[in-house]
Amino acid sequence: MKKLTNFILTLVLGITFSMFLPWWAVMLAGFISGAIVRLRKAAVFFVPFLAIALFWIVNAWLLSNPNDFILARKIATLFFLNGNVVLLLLITGLLGGIAAGVAAVFGNQCRLMMGKENR
Amino acid sequence: MKLLKFLLSFLLALSVFLALNTKIDPLPPLGKFLSPNQGIWLNDVSEDNTEELSIKGLSAPVKVHYDKHLIPHVFAQNNLDLYRSQGYITAKHRLWQMEFQTHASAGRLSEIVGSAALDYDRSQRRKGMLFGAEKALENMQKDPEILGYLKAYRDGINSYIESLSPSKYPVEYKLLDYAPEPWTLKKTALLLMYMTDMLAGYETDLEFTNFINNYGRERFDFLFPDFFDANDPVIPAETDWSDWEVTVPDTPEGDFPMDYITDVLHKPNPDNGSNNWAVGPDKSYSGNAILANDPHLQLNLPSIWYVMQLATPEKNTFGATLPGALGIVIGFNNHISWGVTNATRDVRDWYKIKFKDEKREEYWHDNQWKPTTKRVEEIVIRGRETFYDTVVYTHHGPVSYDTSFKGNGQKMGYAMQWTGHLGGNNQRTLIELNGARNYHEYEAALVHFVAPAQNFVFSSRDGDIALWIQGRFPNKWKGQGKFLMDGTNPEHDWQGWIPQAHNAHVKNPERGFVSSANQHPVDKSYPYYVFNDGYEMYRNRVINDFFRSKKKFTIQDFKDLHNNNYNLKAAELLPHMLKVMPTDGLSEEELAYLNDAKAWNFYNNTDSKGASVWEAWWSKLNRMVWDELRADTLAMVPPFTYQTINLLKNFPDDPFMDRVNTPEIETATDLFVASFKEGVKELNTWKERLGNYNWGDVKATYVGHLLQALPAFSRFNLPIGGNSGIVNATSRNHGPSWRMIVEMSDPPKALGVYPGGQSGNPGSKYYDDLVDIWAAGEYLELQFMQSTENPTGVLFTQTLNPKQ
Numbered sequence: 001m002k003k004l005t006n007f008i009l010t011l012v013l014g015i016t017f018s019m020f021l022p023w024w025a026v027m028l029a030g031f032i033s034g035a036i037v038r039l040r041k042a043a044v045f046f047v048p049f050l051a052i053a054l055f056w057i058v059n060a061w062l063l064s065n066p067n068d069f070i071l072a073r074k075i076a077t078l079f080f081l082n083g084n085v086v087l088l089l090l091i092t093g094l095l096g097g098i099a100a101g102v103a104a105v106f107g108n109q110c111r112l113m114m115g116k117e118n119r
Numbered sequence: 120m121k122l123l124k125f126l127l128s129f130l131l132a133l134s135v136f137l138a139l140n141t142k143i144d145p146l147p148p149l150g151k152f153l154s155p156n157q158g159i160w161l162n163d164v165s166e167d168n169t170e171e172l173s174i175k176g177l178s179a180p181v182k183v184h185y186d187k188h189l190i191p192h193v194f195a196q197n198n199l200d201l202y203r204s205q206g207y208i209t210a211k212h213r214l215w216q217m218e219f220q221t222h223a224s225a226g227r228l229s230e231i232v233g234s235a236a237l238d239y240d241r242s243q244r245r246k247g248m249l250f251g252a253e254k255a256l257e258n259m260q261k262d263p264e265i266l267g268y269l270k271a272y273r274d275g276i277n278s279y280i281e282s283l284s285p286s287k288y289p290v291e292y293k294l295l296d297y298a299p300e301p302w303t304l305k306k307t308a309l310l311l312m313y314m315t316d317m318l319a320g321y322e323t324d325l326e327f328t329n330f331i332n333n334y335g336r337e338r339f340d341f342l343f344p345d346f347f348d349a350n351d352p353v354i355p356a357e358t359d360w361s362d363w364e365v366t367v368p369d370t371p372e373g374d375f376p377m378d379y380i381t382d383v384l385h386k387p388n389p390d391n392g393s394n395n396w397a398v399g400p401d402k403s404y405s406g407n408a409i410l411a412n413d414p415h416l417q418l419n420l421p422s423i424w425y426v427m428q429l430a431t432p433e434k435n436t437f438g439a440t441l442p443g444a445l446g447i448v449i450g451f452n453n454h455i456s457w458g459v460t461n462a463t464r465d466v467r468d469w470y471k472i473k474f475k476d477e478k479r480e481e482y483w484h485d486n487q488w489k490p491t492t493k494r495v496e497e498i499v500i501r502g503r504e505t506f507y508d509t510v511v512y513t514h515h516g517p518v519s520y521d522t523s524f525k526g527n528g529q530k531m532g533y534a535m536q537w538t539g540h541l542g543g544n545n546q547r548t549l550i551e552l553n554g555a556r557n558y559h560e561y562e563a564a565l566v567h568f569v570a571p572a573q574n575f576v577f578s579s580r581d582g583d584i585a586l587w588i589q590g591r592f593p594n595k596w597k598g599q600g601k602f603l604m605d606g607t608n609p610e611h612d613w614q615g616w617i618p619q620a621h622n623a624h625v626k627n628p629e630r631g632f633v634s635s636a637n638q639h640p641v642d643k644s645y646p647y648y649v650f651n652d653g654y655e656m657y658r659n660r661v662i663n664d665f666f667r668s669k670k671k672f673t674i675q676d677f678k679d680l681h682n683n684n685y686n687l688k689a690a691e692l693l694p695h696m697l698k699v700m701p702t703d704g705l706s707e708e709e710l711a712y713l714n715d716a717k718a719w720n721f722y723n724n725t726d727s728k729g730a731s732v733w734e735a736w737w738s739k740l741n742r743m744v745w746d747e748l749r750a751d752t753l754a755m756v757p758p759f760t761y762q763t764i765n766l767l768k769n770f771p772d773d774p775f776m777d778r779v780n781t782p783e784i785e786t787a788t789d790l791f792v793a794s795f796k797e798g799v800k801e802l803n804t805w806k807e808r809l810g811n812y813n814w815g816d817v818k819a820t821y822v823g824h825l826l827q828a829l830p831a832f833s834r835f836n837l838p839i840g841g842n843s844g845i846v847n848a849t850s851r852n853h854g855p856s857w858r859m860i861v862e863m864s865d866p867p868k869a870l871g872v873y874p875g876g877q878s879g880n881p882g883s884k885y886y887d888d889l890v891d892i893w894a895a896g897e898y899l900e901l902q903f904m905q906s907t908e909n910p911t912g913v914l915f916t917q918t919l920n921p922k923q
Contacts, residue, residue, distance in 0.1 A: 018155075022151070023139070023157045024136060024139075024140065025156065026154075027132070027135075031132075056153075056154065060153075060155045063160040063161060064160055067163045067164055067165055070163060070165070070883070070884060071163040071290065071880075071882025072160070072163055074831040074832060074881050074882070075159055075831065078832075092153040092154075092160075095150060095153055096153075096154065099135055103132050105132070106129055106132040108128070110125070112121060112125070113121060
């Protein structure tokens with residue numbers, strides 16, 4: 001249940017912050033949800049990772065699809081991905097996810113430092 | 120433990136943030152670059168077709184109809200609104216390119232790409248590019264009308280830049296992680312200097328000086344004659360100049376400095392050139408004059424040209440613009456059409472400067488020490504300390520070569536004198552041409568044009584055709600400016616100018632056509648001194664022979680001539696080679712290639728095998744003839760192709776035929792054999808790599824993105840014939856950058872195409888949609904809208920409203 005809460009919170013915060021903050025909006029989202037919603041072990045990282053990876057991949061796809069991925073294909077060539085747009089989307093998701101995930105780990109540690117739910 | 124985990128997680132988050140937010144060469148900052156709210160995904164858009172935009176400073180609404188190739192047809196109520204809109208619309212499609220080219224001109228690439236560009240930037244500064252741009256700006260500022268337009272254009276560009284959030288920056292900014300800066304009047308001047316250097320920056324004075332030092336004056340004069348016998352000049356040879364009163368300065372006594380120069384400034388591509396021609400009513404199928412132009416430049420994306428229609432109630436002009444400059448550069452209106460080719464005249468000379476001491480504050484001239492001025496050039500380098508370069512100026516111009524740059528001595532240097540530093544008012548010429556209605560207005564418009572000297576072809580609805588070779592030309596004494604000159608001797612200074620009225624020109628010649636292809640401007644009868652500084656000898660003769668060949672010409676004839684692949688150079692040498700070369704020592708394989716050459720019709724078509732054999736053979740042969748010059752440590756250039764061929768045919772025992780790295784003494788015939796065998800080796804590697812050796816595949820023409828032809832943003836292996844020296848002058852990465860044909864009917868009918876697209880965004884389908892049309896030798900029918908009402912063929916219409 002907490003996983004779902006964290007997932008939804010990260011997603012909502014990520015989408016909201018991205019409207020007016022630079023790319024690191026997703027780090028802030030990960031940080032806050034990590035600080036508020038307590039998760040354990042690997043989930044601390046992977047739940048916000050999945051939320052933001054999904055957000056970035058879907059968002060990128062929605063932007064590029066109406067233009068037939070013309071630029072995405074060229075950037076995928078530039079990055080030696082052989083013009084493979086799917087790989088470029090996955091890398092995009094991976095980077096966004098990692099950024100949110102590590103911020104969430106830090107948020108989690110902050111919460112622990114504050115010593116609130118210490119038992 | 121808690122604290123440690125806290126610190127570690129903080130450091131991890133921080134380092135991930137830094138790694139994704141910082142540019143780590145060669146990668147862009149990946150988080151920024153790939154994020155959907157800031158990165159490149161937002162650039163994956165073909166065109167923004169918002170119906171209403173508001174722009175500061177407009178006095179009335181401006182209608183812009185975009186046609187299916189995204190050519191904007193701009194209808195404004197007055198000139199100020201027109202040029203403001205031109206600035207805005209051009210920036211909207213070409214912002215990154217506009218800024219990049221002016222940075223390149225100003226020697227500011229190190230700011231973007233780091234120290235790799237430092238040597239290039241220093242060269243630009245030491246050529247006085249900024250100095251010249253500042254002079255041009257001074258001149259334009261004295262002209263209130265032009266100044267007003269330039270400011271409107273600038274403000275239009277800046278309105279667009281201000282409307283951009285970083286997330287909307289063109290993709291190249293994101294890739295290199297920097298931001299656009301505001302446009303300035305100086306940037307327009309810098310763009311014009313960029314063109315001036317590209318077109319009037321080629322000379323070989325220092326190389327010629329080395330040649331004389333090595334081989335003597337007699338050999339030089341033989342190998343580099345002022346005129347060739349087959350000269351077919353821009354201005355018809357039968358032109359009579361005898362009623363001019365002409366004074367040419369006397370050639371001074373004394374010698375040229377005999378210096379040895381090993382390292383010279385990088386030169387613009389000698390293939391930068393063009394074709395243009397016009398037929399008058401008598402030679403036109405319809406009785407309307409017809410005009411054509413195709414400027415040959417490096418083939419880049421985004422293209423150097425941006426096509427527009429610019430209309431107000433007073434004038435209506437269509438054609439190719441240079442992003443960064445006002446108005447149409449090559450185009451037409453309802454009354455006239457015009458085009459340009461490079462005049463290729465020698466307007467850049469070098470003087471040896473003698474400094475008093477190592478401080479370089481005084482130099483010897485006219486028997487006295489005169490003060491120099493110094494200009495400190497500040498070159499900002501990305502990620503490094505700023506580099507300061509002090510450039511010394513004399514009355515000639517900048518001392519480009521001195522102890523700190525390619526020079527050879529503390530107390531001496533070489534100063535450049537260049538018409539590019541005079542600072543003309545070229546924008547006035549263009550603006551006046553945009554609105555010109557007849558020959559007289561064309562003639563009056565040209566007067567302001569200083570450099571780069573151009574052959575301005577002209578035709579009108581009235582049925583006039585004309586061609587002026589326009590620029591400001593020093594009135595040189597015989598021999599002046601061919602070699603390094605003596606900077607202490609005032610007689611070596613430029614002595615004055617050829618009067619404007621004496622610039623060579625022709626109007627409505629009897630032969631019924633005018634043409635230019637960068638060949639010699641005149642024949643020997645022209646009373647001013649002009650020497651052969653690398654003039655074209657082949658395209659011009661093919662063009663002129665074509666127009667002499669029949670009575671009437673159609674649009675189709677014009678298209679065919681643009682796409683004509685006839686290789687006159689080969690036709691003048693290959694039969695001789697095949698005749699005199701012994702074939703007994705050739706292998707089966709070599710004989711097979713030789714048969715391709717024998718069967719060849721001299722057309723460099725894409726499917727031609729003979730063309731590939733010739734090109735491989737000729738390039739090896741040319742290198743073998745002039746191997747002496749290449750092997751030397753001094754900077755030298757080989758004689759022009761026409762003379763090389765003359766030597767091979769008529770002076771087969773010339774000492775240059777010998778190859779320095781063989782013990783034997785070779786003759787031309789020996790070179791034919793040796794170069795053929797070398798050529799075959801090259802053809803074999805092509806055959807291995809491509810599976811064939813058809814000329815189109817071997818040549819593999821490409822259009823490269825301005826950033827060193829980034830493969831992802833460039834187009835490769837275009838199926839197009841031709842080569843340098845052929846009317847279809849398409850070589851590997853150089854050729855017709857804009858092809859235009861205009862018939863002066865009422866209204867004019869026009870065709871145009873260029874190897875690129877209207878959008879500068881690699882993510883747009885309009886980025887390169889014209890490339891294939893161009894490569895196929897086809898054209899767009901340019902829709903010359905006569906009014907803003909009921910336009911046809913419109914993709915979408917945008918209204919630019921005054922911002923309240």
